[in-house]
Amino acid sequence: MHLGRTTLSKFLIQQLKNVEGANDLGALLVDVAAAVKAIAAMTAKGALGGFLGELDNRNVQGETQKKLDVLANEAVIRSCEWGGLVAGMASEELDEPHAVPSEYARGRYLLVFDPLDGSSNTDVNVSVGTIFSVLRHDATAAPATADFLQPGRTQVAAGYAIYGPATMLVLSVGTGTHGFTLDREIGNFILTHPHLLIPAQTSEFAINTSNARFWEAPVKRYVAECQDGRSGERGRDFNMRWIASMVAEVHRILMRGGVFMYPRDTKDASKPGRLRLLYEANPIAMLIEQAGGAASTGRARLLDVQPEGLHQRVPVILGSREEVERIDRYHAEFDAGTDRPFASPLFNERSLFGALA
Ligand code: F6P
Numbered sequence: 001m002h003l004g005r006t007t008l009s010k011f012l013i014q015q016l017k018n019v020e021g022a023n024d025l026g027a028l029l030v031d032v033a034a035a036v037k038a039i040a041a042m043t044a045k046g047a048l049g050g051f052l053g054e055l056d057n058r059n060v061q062g063e064t065q066k067k068l069d070v071l072a073n074e075a076v077i078r079s080c081e082w083g084g085l086v087a088g089m090a091s092e093e094l095d096e097p098h099a100v101p102s103e104y105a106r107g108r109y110l111l112v113f114d115p116l117d118g119s120s121n122t123d124v125n126v127s128v129g130t131i132f133s134v135l136r137h138d139a140t141a142a143p144a145t146a147d148f149l150q151p152g153r154t155q156v157a158a159g160y161a162i163y164g165p166a167t168m169l170v171l172s173v174g175t176g177t178h179g180f181t182l183d184r185e186i187g188n189f190i191l192t193h194p195h196l197l198i199p200a201q202t203s204e205f206a207i208n209t210s211n212a213r214f215w216e217a218p219v220k221r222y223v224a225e226c227q228d229g230r231s232g233e234r235g236r237d238f239n240m241r242w243i244a245s246m247v248a249e250v251h252r253i254l255m256r257g258g259v260f261m262y263p264r265d266t267k268d269a270s271k272p273g274r275l276r277l278l279y280e281a282n283p284i285a286m287l288i289e290q291a292g293g294a295a296s297t298g299r300a301r302l303l304d305v306q307p308e309g310l311h312q313r314v315p316v317i318l319g320s321r322e323e324v325e326r327i328d329r330y331h332a333e334f335d336a337g338t339d340r341p342f343a344s345p346l347f348n349e350r351s352l353f354g355a356l357a
Contacts, residue, residue: 072115118245129247152282
């Protein structure tokens with residue numbers, strides 16, 4: 001039993017006591033947590049639940065939808081639409097924002113979420129997650145798509161749930177990043193990991209190396225130096241992990257440091273990256289920054305990127321601060337043409353000589 005320990009509700013009351021609109025924000029996060037418990041129950045049933053496998057349709061990203069994607073999406077919407085707390089919701093699984101049904105009151109927050117991140121992993125019983133971001137909507141009118149296009153630095157709360165051996169909720173309301181573990185017997189999230197802090201240095205990186213031939217030079221340079229280990233530029237050995245489930249990679253980084261990259265690549269010219277800005281990159285970037293880490297596109301702070309579309313993709317580099325700063329520097333040196341021998345802007349790949357070289 002966890003009598004006397006800090007539950008999610010108690011934590012929210014304590015953390016939000018000086019925040020305007022605290023009750024509504026706290027209540028909304030409790031509604032999100034209720035959806036997370038429902039999704040945790042579904043994912044934990046595995047093949048016994050009848051929830052595995054694909055549906056016949058595709059989502060707005062052109063990706064095949066899993067049954068669990070759709071069920072998780074429904075769980076979040078049904079849990080959060082009725083309480084008079086949200087003005088609207090946007091999801092990876094929905095082309096357009098979900099309007100609050102007319103029988104319910106509209107609130108002052110926008111909820112943006114990826115109901116089941118890493119869902120290719122559900123059929124193989126590997127950790128998946130739910131990612132969410134809360135933005136303000138102070139207008140009385142129902143939100144239009146443009147109202148969701150706020151840079152990540154305006155988020156009032158962000159978090160993810162990870163459905164692993166234990167279900168955890170990792171959350172920030174702007175006062176650090178904190179982890180809660182679901183106690184299934186009493187049905188409560190208990191604060192088990194207060195004030196997570198990512199070590200500034202790391203010797204562990206995560207990237208899908210099957211894309212190596214499509215990466216830009218700065219990312220190739222960084223990964224090659226890590227692979228060279230103690231005999232190379234970095235003077236120490238690095239370890240590599242790739243789970244193909246961003247929440248699981250980010251969770252590992254929050255627990256023990258590391259750097260995660262899904263950078264810009266040339267695999268598909270129409271996509272500047274794989275991950276979605278509003279409901280993947282931004283909430284995770286807030287959690288990482290609040291835990292002392294850094295989150296970047298390689299050329300800009302992620303939380304400063306001005307969104308242009310609900311489902312916009314963005315390059316993502318995040319984790320231990322010194323490594324992210326190094327990768328940013330490699331991008332800057334590449335863009336300035338100073339990362340190559342005989343450095344001169346004339347030999348930049350984008351210059352005349354660079355193009356001929
Ligand atoms: O769509 C998001 C996602 O599933 C992330 O959770 C994960 O990091 C990435 O895509 C995996 O991509 P890939 O299949 O290229 O390894």
